[in-house]
Every structure is written in C-alpha cells, then in structure tokens.
Amino acid sequence: MSDALKHKKSVSRRDLLVGSAVGSASVLSAPALMAQGAVTEWKLVTSWPKNLPGPGVTAQRIADQVALLSGGAFKIRLFAAGELVPALGVFDAVSNGTADMAHTASFFWQGKIPASVYFTAVPFGLLPHEHISWIEQGGGQALWDELYAPFGIKPVMAGNTGVQMGGWYKKPLQGLDDLRGLKIRMPGLGGEVMRRLGAAPAGLPPGELFQALQTGVLDATEFLGPWSDRAMGFQKAARYYYSPGFHEPNGTGEALFNQAAYDALPTEFQAILIEACRAENGRALAESDWENAGSLKLLQQKDGVEVLTYPEDILEALRVTTGEVLLDTSRQDPMSNRIYQSHQAALKRLSAWSDIAMRRFLSARDGFV
C-alpha cells in the first residue's frame, strides 16, 4: 500500500484483508466492507472558497452525493482553498498523496503541463456539450489520463460553468487599434492571443479584480458569466459587457484522484465517484445557465450595463491569432501535438453538426419567443 493511502481510512482495507480467511489477491466488496462497519474516508482539496457559486457548490455536492450513494460507507471531507493546501497546490497534493482528491480546473497547470489547458477550454474551441462529446466519445479521456499518468493522477470532468462572457470594458471597443496597450486580465491561451495583438495582459487573482478595474489598474477584465460576475460587482466599475467569450466557450471543472487511492477502492466506490462527477456535469451546467440568464436580465434592466458584441475586425484578428497560438502549443512536445490534433478533429466533426442542428434552430427560433 502506498504512502498516499496510509492516513485516510478509519479501518484500513489492509487490516480487513489480513483478517480474511483467503489469502488471494481479491479485495473485499463494498457490501462486505459495509457489513464490517468499515468507513472509507477521503480528503478532497479544492481551489475555491467554500461554496463559491458554481465550482465551490459543485465540489461540495459531489462529496455529499458520494456519501448518499454509498449509504454513508464512503465519506469525503472537503477542504476549501487554503485550509489544507493553497488554491493552486491541489495538483501536487493529490500527486504526493497529501489529499486523495481535488476539485479544480485543468488550465491552472498550464505552466507545468502545457496541454492541460485543452481540458478546460480552448479559444474558438468546443462548447460544453461538444466538449463532453470529445472527452467521452472522441478519445479525449484517454489522452487526459495519459497526460496526468506521470503524476500518479486520474482526472475526470466534474461540473461546468458553461459558455463564458468575453469580459468587462471601461470604454467601448471601436476596432482592433483599441486593443493596443489595453491592460486586461485574461488567463490561459486567450491572454496570449491578446498579448500578440498588442494588449498588456495582467495576472491578478480574482479577489483583486474589482478594485483593479475601478482604480484603472485594469482597463478590462474577464471572469466567468453574469451570475458570478454580478456577484463580483464588476457592473459598478465598468459599463460595457462583451460577448462572445471567444477564449472560453466551455468551463469544465476537473476532479483529480490519486491513482493509487482510486485503484484501492472497491469497484462500487470507483463507480460511485465517477457517476457522481458525471451527473454533476449536467447539474452544474443547468444551474449556471439558469442563474446566468437571470443575472443577465438584472445587469441589463437594473444595472444599466450595455451588452455588446466584439467588432468583426477584432473577431477576425482573434481567430487568426488563436490559430497561430494553438499551432505553437502543438509544437511544444509530442503529447501536446496529439492532444491538439484530437481536439481539432473533434472540433471539425462536431461543429459541422452543431451548425446544422443547433445553430439553424437558434436562428429559426428568432421571432418565436
């Protein structure tokens, strides 16, 4: 049994196995564990404040569902950002066994694993339902597993904050020239695209964004969507709210499992973990969409925010530059290239269907609502 497993079970599986009559390699089933009153306890570290709307709620809900589905035999104790390890220390904590599990977002690891960004969102990439289709049907999960395997980590999708907005601007954008020198917060590949177009992307933590925007340290910032953004108060510091969120058309939450801890679970508990995360993808997206829709209305009708679309010359420059940035990332290492190729193939396949099915329907619905 690895170090990663030593500290986490009130009755360890090893103790139970030692006491069993047969010395075979087979492990006790969940019912057998339950019969002996054993409780498996896991530590879950997250990158979010406790119950942060969206991701924080998702993390707690997954822990609650696992307890419910296992009849209390598998309990997950949640530690919010900073309680056990720092917000961005959760990957290492799961890797070295300080925690059994994390809830976070893959693009945080871009510095050490360049291609990890593909598993949150790619500029001009896949929408939420398309992203799930790539991961589950198009080979995405196998690549993600392979990418994290050297760290002893198994990743799965867990929750989704949906299609994001493009960001808050203090002045309206007339055209491409307005990006030159623009002090904007935009992480991930979108920030690099902005940089190449002459903007000055700044890396600031979420807690400092409102003040930076209000005092002029920033000219613009993106965050998530209307639900979270209104809670952050951005509408009091900037009036122009741009769409689309070209840089983040999707917002997949990431659950990380310590591989050794996961492998040691009974089959039923493995299935319960995976199914709870899968169910949360739809539940969190439904919640984000509902709340985003409600907050959008308040922003427009109560707060006087102007919701605008990026000018076409800016969008064209963003598309071209995104293509260059993605191609550059694909050349970093062979694994990045394989992930890039798989993502692009899924994008080509799924976008043709989305255009004919979903987009034509959205156009046809105009004038009905």
Place this chain on the structure above:
Amino acid sequence: MSDALKHKKSVSRRDLLVGSAVGSASVLSAPALMAQGAVTEWKLVTSWPKNLPGPGVTAQRIADQVALLSGGAFKIRLFAAGELVPALGVFDAVSNGTADMAHTASFFWQGKIPASVYFTAVPFGLLPHEHISWIEQGGGQALWDELYAPFGIKPVMAGNTGVQMGGWYKKPLQGLDDLRGLKIRMPGLGGEVMRRLGAAPAGLPPGELFQALQTGVLDATEFLGPWSDRAMGFQKAARYYYSPGFHEPNGTGEALFNQAAYDALPTEFQAILIEACRAENGRALAESDWENAGSLKLLQQKDGVEVLTYPEDILEALRVTTGEVLLDTSRQDPMSNRIYQSHQAALKRLSAWSDIAMRRFLSARDGFV
C-alpha cells in the same frame, strides 16, 4: 405493502423487517440489506427494441449502472418492447405495478395526458441544455411530478437524443404551397402544426416508414437525427434532408418509477436510481452528438444527400402556427396551462442567454474551424 411490490424481490423487505428486533417504522439501510445478502430486483419495461441505438442503449446502461453502483444489491431486469408489455403499454404497466420502472418518452402519453408532450420536446422550444435547466432549476420537475402523481408514477429525465433533424423529403421545398396535401409522418405537436398548414400527417410506426417513403405512401418523414436515420435507410428513399428540427429541438428520454416501489427503496437505492438517470442525460447526449456528426458526414459525402434549410416563408408559417397550437393546448385544462406558462417563462429567460452566449459564439467560430 402495495401489490406493485409483491413480486419483485428475491428476499422481500417485509421478510427482513419481520425478522428485525424493533417494530418501528424505520426501514433497513442498504448496508444492512447487503449485510443480510438481500437483493432488490426490479422489472424495467421499455418502448424500444433491445439495444436500439440511442434510447435502447440508454435503458440498458441505466440498469447496468444501478447494479454496479449498488455492488449488485439492486438489480434491474430489462424487458424490451413487447417482451412483457407492448411498447406503448409501459405507462400503464408502471402505474398498475406490473413493472417497477419504464424507459420511454413522455410524448407517447399525449392522448391521455395532453401536457405530457412538454417533457419530451416542444416546437420552437428548449434545446437539450435549456430543457435540463428548466426541469432542474425552473420548476419543471415539480410540474412533471404533479402531472403523473394521479397515476402513482414518479418521472425523471433519462438520456437525450439531442437536437433532431427536420425530416426527409422526396422533392425539395420551394415554399409554403408545397406543404399543401403533403403526406408526411410527424408525431406530436409538430404534426398538428403541419396539419393546420394544409399537410396530411400520417401516423405510421417506425418499422413501416422506409417502405412508405419508398413507395410514395409518404412524401416526407421525420424520425430522429443522422445516426438513427441513416441506420433506417431513409437516404435510399429520399434525397433532401431538411433542418432545423423545428418540431423537436430536444429529445429527453423518460424514466418512470412506480411511486410505491420507489418509496419503499432504501434512501441509497433511490439516490442511485436518480443519479444514474441524471448521469445518462449527459452520456447519451455526448454519444448522440458524436454519432450524429459522423453519420451526417457520411450522408453528405458518401450517400449524396442534400442537406437543406426550410425556406423562410415556411419557417415563418411554422412559427405563427406553433404559437396558435401551443395556446390551444394551454386551454385544455388548468394543469396544461400551468405547464405552458412555466415552459414559456423558461424559454424567454434561457433563450436570451443562449443568444448572447452560445449563438454569438457559434457565429464567431465561423471561419476558424
């Protein structure tokens, strides 16, 4: 214990309770049941042939997941259409306790419960992710529960076939006049819309559609999307494939539970049932989208099918007439009116967000892929 429960458990919960020391109203927990080696067995009837791509696969997967998540303590035996009861007899079978559970689609019950159609799809209504948002966040589930309560049935969403195509036509449509006298298969409210526009909707079972289209008994037919439609062979009988699927922008599968059987389950098994169905919403949609996208390409590049959009004058007539049909359904009874009002409010709220987030992104992605 109701009649509905008598025939389904290898060791009945009543036997276990009689043998327990305390005569309280509390029930044995799942771990306690497992400890005693009890297995709960349910009968699941479906409206589909065994493993029919899409819905049939979904039904089997839910049964498999329940067994896996419960460590084999809760088993569901699946009966395909006609094995225990006919395809469209599953609602009554669950209501009277012949079966514990069904997997089907709500619009089949339109004849006896007019508003049931809202829980599959509404013409010009909600897209898959919007529909889930309405059911889970916008009050849809409570209305659905109330609608089926008089029948002793609890419904939940279970799987999704995604945005549908508009249908197969033997001749291209020039304009509204071409709908007059058109012999078309289109069930649900879409069929009524077509009838009011002068078409002659015909009710034919899926197994007869190909021949009817080939021999001219039908001029046009809709079914699902490219994945299922290509398997049905429609491309050999008609060349023009229309979008959007104005009549079915969503394809929610419906799981029905006998309320008394569900209430008698331990909390853990109730949670396992619900979570397995919820997870299947995303899993089935991911599969449908992936397979639809692949089959669409084959239809266009290999089978010589022309994918067209309904002419604008037809779309405008469809919108106006759909509005009239929906208003008429809302006047059938108070419950239909409440469901109509709730659905329209959700559509207004969610479509404004979809237009700004998803639709603007789909437009901006043009020229990138």
